[in-house]
Amino acid sequence: MRLYQYHPSGNCYKIRLLLNQLGILYEKVEIDILRRESRTPEFLRINPNGRIPVLEVNGRYLPESNAALYYLAQGTRFFPQDRFAQAQVLQWMFFEQYSHEPYIATIRFWVAFQRSAQKNADEIRRRMPLGYAALDVMERHLSQNLYFVDNRYSIADITLFAYTHVAEEGGFQLSRYPHLQAWIRRVQQQPGHISIEN
Amino acid sequence: MRLYQYHPSGNCYKIRLLLNQLGILYEKVEIDILRRESRTPEFLRINPNGRIPVLEVNGRYLPESNAALYYLAQGTRFFPQDRFAQAQVLQWMFFEQYSHEPYIATIRFWVAFQRSAQKNADEIRRRMPLGYAALDVMERHLSQNLYFVDNRYSIADITLFAYTHVAEEGGFQLSRYPHLQAWIRRVQQQPGHISIEN
Numbered sequence: 001m002r003l004y005q006y007h008p009s010g011n012c013y014k015i016r017l018l019l020n021q022l023g024i025l026y027e028k029v030e031i032d033i034l035r036r037e038s039r040t041p042e043f044l045r046i047n048p049n050g051r052i053p054v055l056e057v058n059g060r061y062l063p064e065s066n067a068a069l070y071y072l073a074q075g076t077r078f079f080p081q082d083r084f085a086q087a088q089v090l091q092w093m094f095f096e097q098y099s100h101e102p103y104i105a106t107i108r109f110w111v112a113f114q115r116s117a118q119k120n121a122d123e124i125r126r127r128m129p130l131g132y133a134a135l136d137v138m139e140r141h142l143s144q145n146l147y148f149v150d151n152r153y154s155i156a157d158i159t160l161f162a163y164t165h166v167a168e169e170g171g172f173q174l175s176r177y178p179h180l181q182a183w184i185r186r187v188q189q190q191p192g193h194i195s196i197e198n
Numbered sequence: 199m200r201l202y203q204y205h206p207s208g209n210c211y212k213i214r215l216l217l218n219q220l221g222i223l224y225e226k227v228e229i230d231i232l233r234r235e236s237r238t239p240e241f242l243r244i245n246p247n248g249r250i251p252v253l254e255v256n257g258r259y260l261p262e263s264n265a266a267l268y269y270l271a272q273g274t275r276f277f278p279q280d281r282f283a284q285a286q287v288l289q290w291m292f293f294e295q296y297s298h299e300p301y302i303a304t305i306r307f308w309v310a311f312q313r314s315a316q317k318n319a320d321e322i323r324r325r326m327p328l329g330y331a332a333l334d335v336m337e338r339h340l341s342q343n344l345y346f347v348d349n350r351y352s353i354a355d356i357t358l359f360a361y362t363h364v365a366e367e368g369g370f371q372l373s374r375y376p377h378l379q380a381w382i383r384r385v386q387q388q389p390g391h392i393s394i395e396n
Binding site: 048049051057060062063064065066067068070071074083084086087088090091093094095097098099101102137140141 | 246247249255258260261262263264265266268269272281282284285286288289291292293295296297299300335338339
């Protein structure tokens with residue numbers, strides 16, 4: 001397998017984390033999105049949507065980080081067997097891409113990587129409360145559950161962990177979320193866990 | 199089953215369409231999002247994220263339209279059997295929620311339902327090119343494929359059809375997309391198809 005990725009991206013980290021926990025060896029290809037390398041004609045043949053990550057499996061390309069997690073987790077302990085629980089895992093993965101990533105990940109990208117916080121000040125002001133709304137939903141769920149689905153670590157946790165645990169790099173304060181912080185520690189203690197730097 | 203929904207929403211229509219094609223009887227509960235009925239304390243007990251649709255199955259609540267489609271399609275002709283094709287279906291469903299819905303659905307909502315196009319003029323100007331970028335990706339794929347995955351109608355098509363076929367209500371011009379228009383007609387000719395009004 002081959003992973004086309006930009007290393008600091010949480011969407012790419014998700015896949016590295018799961019690959020490590022599954023013990024799967026793979027090759028990394030760095031795509032520098034700051035230099036728009038995901039928008040070259042060459043890369044658009046790999047993913048016409050011009051985004052990383054893309055997982056290459058036997059010469060076929062799979063874009064969308066959460067689709068890659070889903071593919072890799074099939075038949076493993078990282079995806080439940082019960083049909084309703086499977087749908088709940090996907091529920092949280094769609095929540096992450098729709099209600100969490102566009103706010104928490106995007107603000108972190110502007111602030112910590114693109115260094116464009118000033119240029120994007122209005123957008124940051126608009127998106128910050130929406131990021132906190134996502135964290136509120138997570139905190140409420142984690143006040144009654146150890147993990148997102150069936151009290152077992154799954155790809156729902158991997159997905160939500162990726163940008164949540166580095167949300168402070170974008171300026172979010174996690175100190176007001178005790179259950180979320182405890183869940184971050186539980187995720188970090190999973191066998192085979194690696195940090196986003198790895 | 200019970201569907202908590204706002205009838206004009208494409209995210210709700212997706213589920214009605216699949217339920218009809220599967221021949222499943224269900225009850226509808228209307229939640230008027232224009233009156234913020236998805237943000238009442240009562241509704242937040244059903245979905246803490248305050249969004250419709252929510253599918254109720256045996257007293258349990260499943261938010262996120264695409265998670266509901268996934269749940270309903272398991273073991274049916276609307277979801278492929280091959281593992282990589284399954285991941286590709288999810289790839290397009292995540293594409294829809296991340297790269298398509300926030301632009302095409304949101305602009306339609308402002309223009310055609312909330313009547314707030316003037317108030318949101320700046321946001322519409324920002325989002326319009328991103329909506330067209332999603333339509334471009336779809337057109338490119340459909341120029342070489344009858345449907346999104348394996349040339350067979352699946353929940354990937356249902357997901358993308360929901361807001362694409364009414365994109366003009368938000369001001370998008372579909373006339374420049376011949377392959378996309380032909381795909382819309384193919385979807386509309388599927389057995390058990392119902393329109394968004396139904």
